[in-house]
Amino acid sequence: MKETVKIKSKKLNVFYGEKKALSNINLEIPERKVTSLIGPSGCGKSTFLRCLNRMNDSIEICKVEGQIFVDEQNIYEKNLDPVLLRARIGMVFQKPNPFPKSIFENVAYGPKIHGLANSGDELNNLVEVSLKKAGLYDEVKDRIDEPGTSLSGGQQQRLCIARAIAVSPEVILMDEPCSALDPIATAKIEELIDELSKNYTIVIVTHSMQQAARVSNQTAFFHMGSLIEVGKTEDVFSMPKEKKTQDYITGKIG
Amino acid sequence: MSKNTELISKSLEKRHRSEKRFRFFGILGIGTAVIFLITILSSIFVEGKGAFKSTFIQLEINFDQEIIDPNKTNNPEEFKFANYKLLINDALKNYFPEVKDRKTFRDLSVFISSAAEQNLMKLAMENIEIIGESKKIWLLASSTIDVIHKNPQMENFLEEDRLINNIQMSWFNALKKNGDIKFGLNTNFLSNADSTEPEQAGILGSMLGSFFTLLVTLLLCFPVAVASGVFLEELAPKNKFTDFIEININNLAAVPSIIFGLLGLAIFLNVMHLPRSAPIVGGMVLALMTLPTIIISTRASLKAVPPSIREAAIGLGATKFQAVTHHVLPQSMPGILTGTIIGMSQALGESAPLLMIGMVAFIVDIPGSLTDSATVLPVQIYLWKSTAARGFVELTAAGIMVLLTFLVIMNSVAVFVRQKFEKKW
Incomplete structure (x- = not known):
């Protein structure tokens, strides 16, 4: 299988003050595939995800060493604007966090601030397309001006995905997007991830190994701030190379 | 009954009793407060109603x-x-x-x-x-x-x-x-x-004086305080220097108001030569006094906005400033406005700093602009109270009624604004 590498981390070390959160992470993330990051709580998988769009910048004590390349460009380079990076790499958070505004305004916000739509019609169209891609359009088309927070949890999360898609990112980062959702809503999101992976590179952090097994093409297992094992999902789950991975997926640690 | 259950049920009586005692003291406290409030309000009303x-x-x-x-x-x-x-x-x-x-x-x-x-x-x-x-x-x-x-x-x-x-x-x-x-x-x-002459004395002059003074206070104070709060809370680097500023702002809120009056006298009147007794100077002095209150309430309301909203905006590629102005600030508006109105109510009732800048003068003309000589409601009440003529007694009480009415109106606005903006989507 020939794969293009979209994101590549090289000797990545992250510190929270004195504490080392990630040590020496070298990971390649293939383009237009789903990569899942698994591991027990506090293993650094979310920290790694947040390094990819420099969301950690806002944490004062967080210090990042090493390099992350997106399309061969180091995103920790001095003159790189993190705002531009975040427009290219969208993010969906653990808890659905729609803005306290209408559904339309939620999706339109990104395109508006980046000036992606030249006219009202274009913006309407963009919002519609994004909602359709997120599989939400049919459910909300009659109440697009109602508040985003009036939707159910699963709908809110899909709204957040639509909001991220509206800016046409290349990569979508998802930080445990289903942990606050019920199984039916989770199934819908997983379906959506599958659909989206045709056009976007997706990195998903998940607590659920079943979810990782269901949605991802590649799985990376983190433990105590280190990347233990990475490989094709079916390989990692069926014949892990490392003992720790084996212990984790069989429930001995975690 | 097992031994543990017995132990617990024994201690339970004592625990319930202490709760009851606390509840009793609470009701007692509220009752006393209400009685005092009714007494003071009714005595003001009885005394002041004749003035109308x-x-x-x-x-x-x-x-x-x-x-x-x-x-x-x-x-x-x-x-x-x-x-x-x-x-x-x-x-x-x-x-x-x-x-x-x-x-x-x-x-x-x-x-x-x-x-x-x-x-x-x-x-x-x-x-x-x-x-x-x-x-x-x-x-x-x-x-x-x-x-x-x-x-x-x-x-x-x-x-x-x-x-x-x-x-x-x-x-x-x-x-x-x-x-x-x-x-x-x-x-x-x-x-x-x-x-x-008590029968010819009226409150309109000091009402307008208060209005002009508060107008200046609000216009100076609100934008500066909100901007400072946003900068310090959201954009300024967190270091020793900004910590120092924060401590000083908190201390400033506790400085006796007369000190601000002295500052106004020294700077606004003696150095800048602004007109004496004028609402513009009064407003500037009260703005200094109200700034820390609004800055503190702005910062507290900004802090109360869940970080997920900031992350959502920043994750989409909004700049920090956009995230604040588009999402965080609107969300924190009810808190900021409540703080502002509380600060303004304080300013409305303030007299000490205004004495320092000459707003205590006896003024028979109704002020028409920010630079006319004027006095304000609390100072007018003080002036009438210290006048000997018998007729001023009811005017004093009536002046207090007017001042209290304005305070009640302003606080009702605060409640209304809070409810209107707090409408959670």
């Missing part, structure tokens, strides 16, 4: 052309120079023909307020056909008569404890018997500025 009515005396005024328009010009502008006091004196002499000598008449002439002359002049100028005719007219009584009229029990006082002597009392009773003395609405109270 004043006494009028009916006299038959002869609009003598010889006095009003001796040159027979029929030009209302000429009427301004007439001595209307003579008209009133003639009418009084006609009413009480037994009063002959000058000394006794002086006691009678104090019955009518000097404001009545102005009213007669206005009447003559507006109704030129009245010249040469006689007409019964209600004239504003002086404050002394007003006090006697409002406190009927004073008739039984000893002559030297009363404000008027026995002869005056008999005149008063004669007027009363004839139905020529009555209460009317005190329009002066709401339409005049301060005066040395």
Whole structure:
């Protein structure tokens, strides 16, 4: 299988003050595939995800060493604007966090601030397309001006995905997007991830190994701030190379 | 019962008792507070309600052309120079023909307020056909008569404890018997500025003074305080220096207000030479005092906005500043506005710093602009309270009623704004 590498981390070390959160992470993330990051709580998988769009910048004590390349460009380079990076790499958070505004305004916000739509019609169209891609359009088309927070949890999360898609990112980062959702809503999101992976590179952090097994093409297992094992999902789950991975997926640690 | 259950049930009684005791003290505290509140409000109301009515005396005024328009010009502008006091004196002499000598008449002439002359002049100028005719007219009584009229029990006082002597009392009773003395609405109270005569003194001057002062305070304070709060909370680097500033802002909120007055006196008046007693300077001083309050409430409300909203915006590629202005600030508006109105209420009730910059002057003109001499409501109350004349007592209480009304209105606005903006989507 020939794969293009979209994101590549090289000797990545992250510190929270004195504490080392990630040590020496070298990971390649293939383009237009789903990569899942698994591991027990506090293993650094979310920290790694947040390094990819420099969301950690806002944490004062967080210090990042090493390099992350997106399309061969180091995103920790001095003159790189993190705002531009975040427009290219969208993010969906653990808890659905729609803005306290209408559904339309939620999706339109990104395109508006980046000036992606030249006219009202274009913006309407963009919002519609994004909602359709997120599989939400049919459910909300009659109440697009109602508040985003009036939707159910699963709908809110899909709204957040639509909001991220509206800016046409290349990569979508998802930080445990289903942990606050019920199984039916989770199934819908997983379906959506599958659909989206045709056009976007997706990195998903998940607590659920079943979810990782269901949605991802590649799985990376983190433990105590280190990347233990990475490989094709079916390989990692069926014949892990490392003992720790084996212990984790069989429930001995975690 | 197991041993543990027994132990727990024993201790339970004590635990419930302590809760009950605390509850009792809470109710006791609230009860005491309510009683005090009712007492103070009712005493102010009882004392002050009289200020909204004043006494009028009916006299038959002869609009003598010889006095009003001796040159027979029929030009209302000429009427301004007439001595209307003579008209009133003639009418009084006609009413009480037994009063002959000058000394006794002086006691009678104090019955009518000097404001009545102005009213007669206005009447003559507006109704030129009245010249040469006689007409019964209600004239504003002086404050002394007003006090006697409002406190009927004073008739039984000893002559030297009363404000008027026995002869005056008999005149008063004669007027009363004839139905020529009555209460009317005190329009002066709401339409005049301060005066040395209680029956002519009004609250409008200080109301406008307070309004102009607070306007300056709000315009200076709100934008600066919100911007400072946003900068310090969201954008400034967190280091020793910003910590130092934060501590100082918190301390500033606790500085006695008179210090700000001294600062205003030293800087705004002595260095910048801004006008003394002017609302613009008062507003600047109060703005200094209110700034820390609004900055603190801005920062607290910004802090209360869940970080997920910030992350959502930043994750989409909004700059930090956009995330704040588009999402965080609107969400924290109710808190900021509540803090602002609390700060403004404080400023409305503040008098000490304004004394320092001369807003305590006796001012009879109603201020029309930010640079006119003016006083404010609490200072006006203080001024009336420290005046000896009996008539100012009810004005003081009425002034407090006006001030409290404004405070209640402002706080209701705060509640309303809070509920309106807090509508969670």
